Amino acid sequence: MPPKSIAVIIVAAGKGERAGADGNAEPKQYRAIAGTPVLARTIAGFLAHDRITYVLPVIHADHADRYDALGLENARLMQPVHGGATRQASVLEGLKILAPLRPDRVLIQDAARPFVSPDLIERVLAGLDRHDGALPTLPVTDTIKRSLDGELVATTEDRRQLFAAQTPQGFRFGQIFSAHMRAGNVRREFTDDAEIAEWAGLRVAMVEGDRNNIKITHPEDFIRAERILMADQGFETRIGTGYDVHPFAAGDAVWLCGVKIPHTAKLQGHSDADVALHALTDAILGAIGEGDIGTHFPPSDMQWKGAASTVFLRHAGELVKERRGRIVNLDVTIVAEAPRIASHVPAMCAAIAETLGISAERVAVKATTNEKLGFIGREEGIVSMASASVEVPRTD
CATH class of the missing domain: 3.30.1330.50 (2-C-methyl-D-erythritol 2,4-cyclodiphosphate synthase)
Incomplete structure (x- = not known):
């Protein structure tokens, strides 16, 4: 039986400072790729999927004017909520806003990944049919070295057991909301929502990721993003x-x-x-x-x-x-x-x-x-x- 509703949290509350190393002070989620701001592209990717019920942006408190300037309007697009001091806190703020709507499932997406595809969304949702959580991953192809001091190699990791995590990461809403609430009382910062789910004892499945589903982090990532668009659209x-x-x-x-x-x-x-x-x-x-x-x-x-x-x-x-x-x-x-x-x-x-x-x-x-x-x-x-x-x- 299909879920009653699927909500999406777009985490856009960061300042995006690393991507501004090229002298552009605009936060990365509001900078344009081929004329369209990163955040607008990310939101549009989910609104284009007909199974998505709600899309909730979580933005920085100082970015309200920037968000309004995007001019986004859609019946399924909720008013943005202000995030917290960390990504983890921002996701929790979004979950709290969604709680009264009682969505069956929730997808949590980094705003800085503007190339989410319908197929990737479907793979994550399919993973949720059988597991508590699902996240897209890519196998690590580089040889990974571990160092204890940052200078000398201590050991070589078995890359066959290593995978790079992407978003959207999907979960049963009630389970991940409960896990986030409990994690908020722990003196530890979790790197992503899948780690919180793992800590809470939830079974998280890996699904096939997408090479084009890049995260905009550094200035050169904007160049790579435009190349992806050019290749896809001609x-x-x-x-x-x-x-x-x-x-x-x-x-x-x-x-x-x-x-x-x-x-x-x-x-x-x-x-x-x-x-x-x-x-x-x-x-x-x-x-x-x-x-x-x-x-x-x-x-x-x-x-x-x-x-x-x-x-x-x-x-x-x-x-x-x-x-x-x-x-x-x-x-x-x-x-x-x-x-x-x-x-x-x-x-x-x-x-x-x-x-x-x-x-x-x-x-x-x-x-x-x-x-x-x-x-x-x-x-x-x-x-x-x-x-x-x-x-x-x-x-x-």
């Missing part, structure tokens, strides 16, 4: 270019790449006349076949008069995300005799990166003069050129 790279020119008018500053730079004039245009962001927006739109900036923001529309060009750039970035794509890199060249650009380049790269939600390492801004030739040489205006490299799912 991505292709598209290139777009943009060009724009604006004349000078009376004023005291120019906007370039989202940065206001003092000058003896301003750039003339319907919006803030940020010639660099206009070219860059066109480059991104071109890469995904979405026309140009005038198609989306016609100059005849007065609502865009004086508008910040970051609005246009952000819109182009959102269109990339809607196609489940990602921006690989952006390159902007500004051609002007004045003002001098070099000292503003770091701020420009940061402004573009923040607007699009990407790493500043993916953005390049360069400046050159026109060697006093033509209208640029006469300081009558500024030209900007841009290129964008975008990966999107293959459609043919």
Whole structure:
């Protein structure tokens, strides 16, 4: 007989600091992989399974705004609960919230494993048909050495008896809830829920894991995750270019790449006349076949008069995300005799990166003069050129 209900706890209460070693301060569960945040991917993987009744995220108390920004809505998705100081405490908080619903079974999943598959979920649930608990595992293929001091090898382990544990780990709800409540009174920190189940005397079965069910822990794991997506979905790279020119008018500053730079004039245009962001927006739109900036923001529309060009750039970035794509890199060249650009380049790269939600390492801004030739040489205006490299799912 099938279970009455199956609940899922998504453990997302950590700060994700190890994954931020590349300079990105965003907690790993809220960083994007191919345009979609890790936590959103993890939750979606369970909501896509029709046997799941409830999905409960357990988040850090300081991350409420980040979670709300995901914009997730589903009748089976419960309001998030705040976690505790440890993973074990966070899981217990989730179990307490689920207790009044009396689910038959519960799956406990790390938020940082965004590639859970329907087949993996089914294997865990099947394991629960015969045992108190079930967890996906992979055989250890490396030779494992034990050391007592971290310097000298003491012994070699028998890898035939070693397996790497993954999540989701599944249990009969009442049994694991009771085990967690008792474990909370023990002066010992358990590494995962299966260890708590083992300590409580429950029989936990191993089921076949999934090589792609990786845990995002370190910065390089994001690169690996994107490679997995590309292999699964079949991505292709598209290139777009943009060009724009604006004349000078009376004023005291120019906007370039989202940065206001003092000058003896301003750039003339319907919006803030940020010639660099206009070219860059066109480059991104071109890469995904979405026309140009005038198609989306016609100059005849007065609502865009004086508008910040970051609005246009952000819109182009959102269109990339809607196609489940990602921006690989952006390159902007500004051609002007004045003002001098070099000292503003770091701020420009940061402004573009923040607007699009990407790493500043993916953005390049360069400046050159026109060697006093033509209208640029006469300081009558500024030209900007841009290129964008975008990966999107293959459609043919």
